[in-house]
Amino acid sequence: MTSRDSARQAVADYIERPVARLFSRLGLTPNLVTLIGLAIAGAGAYVIAMGNWWGGGLIVLFAGIFDLFDGALARATGKVSDFGALLDSTVDRVSEAVVLLGLLAYYLSENNDLGSILVYVALVGSIMVSYMRARSEGLGIDCKVGVMTRPERVAAVGIGLIVGHWVPVVVLVVLGVIGALTTVTAIHRLIHTSRMIANEDRDVQ
Secondary structure: OOHHHHHHHHHHHHHHHHHHHHHHHHOOOHHHHHHHHHHHHHHHHHHHHOOOHHHHHHHHHHHHHHOHHHHHHHHHHOOOOHHHHHHHHHHHHHHHHHHHHHHHHHHHHOOOHHHHHHHHHHHHHHHHHHHHHHHHHHOOOOOOOOOOOHHHHHHHHHHHHHHHOOOOHHHHHHHHHHHHHHHHHHHHHHHHHHHHHHHHHHHHO
């Protein structure tokens, strides 16, 4: 088991499952929890757009943690469904885009062209990473490889905003790093899928 897998298991045991049990007792459904997470991300985007980056960063990190609970609740209550998985994936993409939209709105209000461009680059890179996974899995190939997946992006943006509230250039650096590493991750996933397809073709032959 890798260190990432060990950390993920610890989070599931000590955070996800206890919170999922609490949500179940409160009568919340997995899909409702997913939508609440989107609302939290939207609130974070508004705070970011208003220039309160440290507050927005905290909300972004909280929204990222909150995103863990819909799946945990679905498993705990036996309500796992294809639609729930689709809704969760869709809301993940929308939440990420909304947060970056808040940052874009701020940069546009400040006439910061570099910031606006870097937000766009980070958004496109994030979309491509998610698209490569979805397209590969549509071909029946598991594709979770890469260094800049969604959890890393959420953590980078959240922490970057908190620090960037006092040192604004940090946010520009974070956006540039996300743009670069999401490009690397998308290419990595393309190569991975290409190799898996080639292996499957050889097995058929």
